[in-house]
Amino acid sequence: MLHIYCPYCEEYREEEEFRPKGEAHIARPAEPEATSDEAWGDYLFFRKNPRGLHHEQWYHAAGCRKFFNATRDTVSYQILETYKAGQQPTVTAAARAAQAAGKGVAK
Amino acid sequence: MQHYSGFGLVKHGLSHHENWQRMWRNPVPKSQYDVIVVGGGGHGLATAYYLAKVHGITNVAVVEKGWLGGGNTARNTTIVRSNYLWDEAAWLYEHAMKLWEGLSQDLNYNVMFSQRGVMNLGHTLQDMRDIHRRVNANRLNGIDGEVLDVKQVQEIVPIMDCSPNTRYPVLGASWQPRAGVARHDAVAWGYARGADALGVDLLQQTEVTGFRISGGKVLGVETNRGYIGGKTIGVVTAGNSGVLAKMAGFRLPLESHPLQALVSEPMKPILDTVVMSNHVHGYVSQSDKGDLVIGAGIDGYNGYGQRGSYSTIEHTLQAIVELFPMFSRVRMNRQWGGIVDTCPDACPIISATPVGGLFFNCGWGTGGFKATPGSGHVFAATLAEGKAHPLAAPFSIDRFISGKLIDEHGAAGVAH
Ligand SMILES: Cc1cc2nc3c(=O)[nH]c(=O)nc-3n(C[C@H](O)[C@H](O)[C@H](O)COP(=O)(O)OP(=O)(O)OC[C@H]3O[C@@H](n4cnc5c(N)ncnc54)[C@H](O)[C@@H]3O)c2cc1C
Ligand SMILES: [Zn+2]
Numbered sequence: 001m002l003h004i005y006c007p008y009c010e011e012y013r014e015e016e017e018f019r020p021k022g023e024a025h026i027a028r029p030a031e032p033e034a035t036s037d038e039a040w041g042d043y044l045f046f047r048k049n050p051r052g053l054h055h056e057q058w059y060h061a062a063g064c065r066k067f068f069n070a071t072r073d074t075v076s077y078q079i080l081e082t083y084k085a086g087q088q089p090t091v092t093a094a095a096r097a098a099q100a101a102g103k104g105v106a107k
Numbered sequence: 108m109q110h111y112s113g114f115g116l117v118k119h120g121l122s123h124h125e126n127w128q129r130m131w132r133n134p135v136p137k138s139q140y141d142v143i144v145v146g147g148g149g150h151g152l153a154t155a156y157y158l159a160k161v162h163g164i165t166n167v168a169v170v171e172k173g174w175l176g177g178g179n180t181a182r183n184t185t186i187v188r189s190n191y192l193w194d195e196a197a198w199l200y201e202h203a204m205k206l207w208e209g210l211s212q213d214l215n216y217n218v219m220f221s222q223r224g225v226m227n228l229g230h231t232l233q234d235m236r237d238i239h240r241r242v243n244a245n246r247l248n249g250i251d252g253e254v255l256d257v258k259q260v261q262e263i264v265p266i267m268d269c270s271p272n273t274r275y276p277v278l279g280a281s282w283q284p285r286a287g288v289a290r291h292d293a294v295a296w297g298y299a300r301g302a303d304a305l306g307v308d309l310l311q312q313t314e315v316t317g318f319r320i321s322g323g324k325v326l327g328v329e330t331n332r333g334y335i336g337g338k339t340i341g342v343v344t345a346g347n348s349g350v351l352a353k354m355a356g357f358r359l360p361l362e363s364h365p366l367q368a369l370v371s372e373p374m375k376p377i378l379d380t381v382v383m384s385n386h387v388h389g390y391v392s393q394s395d396k397g398d399l400v401i402g403a404g405i406d407g408y409n410g411y412g413q414r415g416s417y418s419t420i421e422h423t424l425q426a427i428v429e430l431f432p433m434f435s436r437v438r439m440n441r442q443w444g445g446i447v448d449t450c451p452d453a454c455p456i457i458s459a460t461p462v463g464g465l466f467f468n469c470g471w472g473t474g475g476f477k478a479t480p481g482s483g484h485v486f487a488a489t490l491a492e493g494k495a496h497p498l499a500a501p502f503s504i505d506r507f508i509s510g511k512l513i514d515e516h517g518a519a520g521v522a523h
Binding site: 072 | 353358359360363408409410418451507508510
């Protein structure tokens with residue numbers, strides 16, 4: 001059972017109160033008329049589906065009923081952060097790589 | 108290959124079963140193959156078998172990171188049916204069904220295919236309308252199917268609560284008599300043994316870590332055992348397909364989710380068919396060993412961890428106990444998860460890719476076991492010819508750009 005921190009309720013709640021809603025930060029094509037079939041297909045169907053860090057949307061269905069984002073590891077399922085809709089993640093693959101390089105861990 | 112027969116069993120009995128031949132070799136990788144199949148699940152092994160058997164291409168390797176059939180093939184609940192709504196899907200799954208019907212003989216290996224029938228219950232007026240529509244579509248495609256009323260349902264499954272007093276009363280069902288179950292491990296092992304006998308190299312404990320690509324064409328795979336060259340490469344890695352696509356530099360319209368199942372302690376025979384319900388979301392059958400085999404839907408979040416959430420299991424068991432109150436006292440024995448590659452239209456992808464010579468067969472999601480023989484058969488033809496087999500052509504990745512989806516969601520909410 002996942003224990004999820006809702007950034008709006010500012011509390012940890014049980015997974016059953018929430019619904020996962022897939023990859024976050026996907027922008028709808030700004031000019032629909034000028035968008036190619038490839039770009040529409042990409043927007044609608046193609047996903048990063050990473051094995052590792054995933055930035056994803058969650059919906060607090062049985063709580064405040066707001067959408068927010070989470071960064072979660074798709075192998076361990078550990079949630080590393082949750083943040084409000086419209087905000088950007090701080091835990092990212094790039095940030096981790098930079099941190100590791102800074103410490104001289106990565107060879 | 109040693110031929111299996113009743114006589115052979117008696118003969119080996121005389122030497123205390125100590126002289127059975129190994130089922131397949133454990134070869135050292137060659138440096139170059141005509142075809143490399145990545146992923147040694149049922150689909151990959153069937154692909155290799157039909158490449159050798161139907162197309163005479165025997166310089167083939169199956170590259171598997173773990174052990175043969177240890178992925179979703181070993182984790183699934185083995186429901187086999189072909190009653191899909193849309194023509195393209197119905198033809199593909201029915202192609203598989205016809206191969207299932209002769210598979211044990213073809214492989215000389217008992218895959219324990221048992222056509223005990225599959226029942227899809229309807230609990231609402233709309234469920235029943237959808238069932239009528241689907242059964243009619245099936246019959247127009249020459250696929251067996253019947254619509255049962257609640258009395259007929261009760262005759263086939265006397266232990267199910269079909270009274271009008273339940274929260275979601277059973278109103279009727281679709282019934283496919285030729286559908287049923289098969290032994291999942293035997294399917295992988297039978298294809299592996301058959302492929303090995305025809306000269307295919309089965310390379311276990313060999314993980315693909317990258318592709319060597321030059322001028323837009325694939326040359327081979329990098330593995331933990333070194334580089335292996337291949338003229339044509341077919342990737343059949345189910346839940347890990349997105350990871351392999353990333354290695355080759357493109358994305359797929361797939362998301363990987365945990366799908367769980369559980370089995371009870373073994374019991375005396377009590378259920379001789381397969382009962383599925385999309386509406387209350389659960390399904391159950393009884394294995395030949397006697398355990399109840401139970402499953403339902405995916406966990407909603409993406410995951411590669413081969414385990415899911417307890418809440419999903421809890422909902423499944425609520426549905427099963429509602430349908431079969433007598434099962435409330437059965438103890439569960441084991442629970443597990445597999446990683447399924449779900450596609451937006453709940454249909455597979457059998458397709459060329461942006462990289463020349465590199466093909467993918469994936470997206471079978473929650474319901475690909477039933478397709479194993481057909482999937483291998485059409486993918487082998489696709490790899491041998493370099494272009495899609497007619498039954499595979501509608502399942503090209505291009506449909507997510509053209510919009511020509513094959514939307515099977517309505518036809519099978521619990522798609523196993
Ligand atoms: C709980 C559960 C219940 C199910 N129930 C049913 C059902 O009742 N009926 C039905 O029809 N379907 C069912 N399915 C779906 C079915 O199991 C799958 O669609 C089908 O088995 C997929 O077969 P496959 O050979 O493509 O995949 P797999 O058997 O998963 O094989 C893929 C293989 O690729 C290997 N691999 C991955 N990455 C690499 C790499 N980098 N290098 C080398 N090898 C790699 C894996 O180790 C694995 O062995 C169920 C699935 C689950 C999880
Ligand atoms: Zn909240």
